[in-house]
Amino acid sequence: MDRIIEMDHFVSVEDLTNEQIMLLLQRASAFKTGKVWKSPKHQIFAANMFFENSTRTHNSFHIAQRKLGLEVLEFGTATSSLQKGETLYDTVLTLCALGVDVVVIRSTIERYWEDLIQSSNVHCHVVNGGDGSGEHPSQCLLDLMTIQEEFGKFSGLKVAIIGDLVHSRVARSNMQMLTRFGAEIFFSGPKEWHDKEFDKYGKYLSLDELIPKVDVLMMLRVQHERHDGELNFSKEKYHRLYGLTENRASWLQDHAIIMHPAPVNRDVEIADSLVESPKSRIVEQMRNGVYARMAILEAVLT
Amino acid sequence: MDRIIEMDHFVSVEDLTNEQIMLLLQRASAFKTGKVWKSPKHQIFAANMFFENSTRTHNSFHIAQRKLGLEVLEFGTATSSLQKGETLYDTVLTLCALGVDVVVIRSTIERYWEDLIQSSNVHCHVVNGGDGSGEHPSQCLLDLMTIQEEFGKFSGLKVAIIGDLVHSRVARSNMQMLTRFGAEIFFSGPKEWHDKEFDKYGKYLSLDELIPKVDVLMMLRVQHERHDGELNFSKEKYHRLYGLTENRASWLQDHAIIMHPAPVNRDVEIADSLVESPKSRIVEQMRNGVYARMAILEAVLT
């Protein structure tokens, strides 16, 4: 019989034990190979509350919910009483009173979920779809899933994380998790986007030195929307200095894979022609996101 | 066998007979205790059209619809041909032609529903989710349900309605209905928000005199969005003069309950700590809203 991890909320991947993560990954893979959730007879309501623009996370949660047979309420953040000044806490309290069992929230506010999970009146499960510059735990899970699926292990893998490290909410979770599971981490990209705190996870190397070494090349998105005009390189310059050009890609080992959380800025982080190339797992990451999120929802609903 | 009230539309609670209201309340309670609707075999489509921000009304109608097994169409008021100047009438005519059976509408326009229910070409049922400064009949029903559930009766109850009486679309329905069913009504709050027309329903008293007397304390929301800067008291002053402070709450009778249609301005109408306190029925009102709306939808669809 399958063991299913049970948890009240899924707000952080960094707080989970290795065993909990491994169980989530197992269930995600099971869903991918056609496992069906034995959902309860009664209706279960999920509400999605997205306060930041999202394509992948939002829609893959929605699809994961429907694949599990949940009822889905798309909460209109822009047309709700939040516009009259109602707080997130009171809004979630309301949704729970109306019968919502699980809320998936993406917010601009770091650790927005704290008063929700501490409340004795909010009875629904909280799933974090990204909290400001905090975590993006479901993205971390799907990244781990994609690597495990490729190599069958993490231990001993060389993983490079490249680019906008400081602004990436998934980079920090990934470096921490991958280190825990025995991978070796490297960094590259603009020096001004590197931070000393990353030194405990791995070495900073130049991109050209790094590429021929690695098993996994994780490119991060240049988050134009989080840099207010402070970027001091053009797209072309970024691509030339820190991007995966076709030339650089030719130095990758045969078995190496390219990852990116997307949306990709084509010809900035990665050459246009490489995004859908055989070494790229970018589309597979999206696909895995649905199954990872099914596992997460199952865990909180079990 | 349960008697189910049948009606073509649900646009006003004030126009219903006492018997109709009692039957709706009975059905709402039955749904709350697990009664399942015997829905027809064929698909029934409900469309929700909300022209004003809403959390409770909108989402509880959606959940009520899904609990009844209806198909739900969330009509995008901001992305529809209403933006090209199409009228509400022509939009509802369209939705009916497409196969929508019931439309739930919240509009800024009082009695927007008149030409809809008079048309011989609009065949769908209209449910009023609030019409400008007109009525908010489903809110009135859930308020009645919450009081009846608590006390088993209306007759002889002392009910205080406090605050923004002039701008509240539910206050007028509530005073009228509760009077009809034999409750005794009192008012309090800023004098400038009181109106002589309320004298026929009950007496205006000072808040401090009122609180120890009442069985039900209905606080109304200060509708900042309907006062254009004309408010001449701060939040702190309102709370001190007309709000339910912790001190005032201590004068309430043991069996008295606190109600509020929400969203609550915490520490304005009601002290923060009282919103989720044992005497508060605010969360229960939200919960009852789903069942009251199931009864309403059932009545128009039967």
Place this chain on the structure above:
Amino acid sequence: MDRIIEMDHFVSVEDLTNEQIMLLLQRASAFKTGKVWKSPKHQIFAANMFFENSTRTHNSFHIAQRKLGLEVLEFGTATSSLQKGETLYDTVLTLCALGVDVVVIRSTIERYWEDLIQSSNVHCHVVNGGDGSGEHPSQCLLDLMTIQEEFGKFSGLKVAIIGDLVHSRVARSNMQMLTRFGAEIFFSGPKEWHDKEFDKYGKYLSLDELIPKVDVLMMLRVQHERHDGELNFSKEKYHRLYGLTENRASWLQDHAIIMHPAPVNRDVEIADSLVESPKSRIVEQMRNGVYARMAILEAVLT
């Protein structure tokens, strides 16, 4: 057994063969008379992406999808990563990776669908809900359905298309299709909205000369939103010169019908009282839109 046309995408009606169109019309009629789609056991996901305001097309696709038993994902174009600069191509690539089987897209960009249907990585079916000033093929199909339902044939029918010919994406498809099927086309309306290229389909006549002759009077919408203040007639003047007034309507043959793609500008293209009059098929066109779209979705999903 019914023959069902199979196609990968439905982007243009002008590119279809006469047989394909006839088969689609047959299926649409079958759905209208209660035919049920034998949908596959597994879940099928449809995503609707509307970049232009729409009431009829958007909601009738949604209803058609639910009538076929599809899961429907309403893609929030305004709250997606398109806002971060992600392209339509990458967005559709994502949705397909997440498991979406068919996307219905309305875009402002003519032939937006070209790189989608040419991609070897986009595996989902594309249904065109209108592409800029290109085509609106599902509208054309429902117009054909409405005429065929009325007269049982196209051959020999006299059809007038009147009004904003240059800006109408459905007018061109309709004149082409109806000509193919043997109808005789006439045009009228403001001369400045006529174009020489239409001469190959039919003659331009004055409205008063035309009305007594025709079997079908297709009025087009004055698309105020596509004319930036360049209109040099008032609504009243347009109605008097080119509109279907009550007086003009009295000259129509007994069996003649009035069509309009809607939204109608009442008292501009058509007198208010005629919109829902016995000769009008405007509401029927909307109704048929659901069944035409069911046939389209069935064709791409089969």
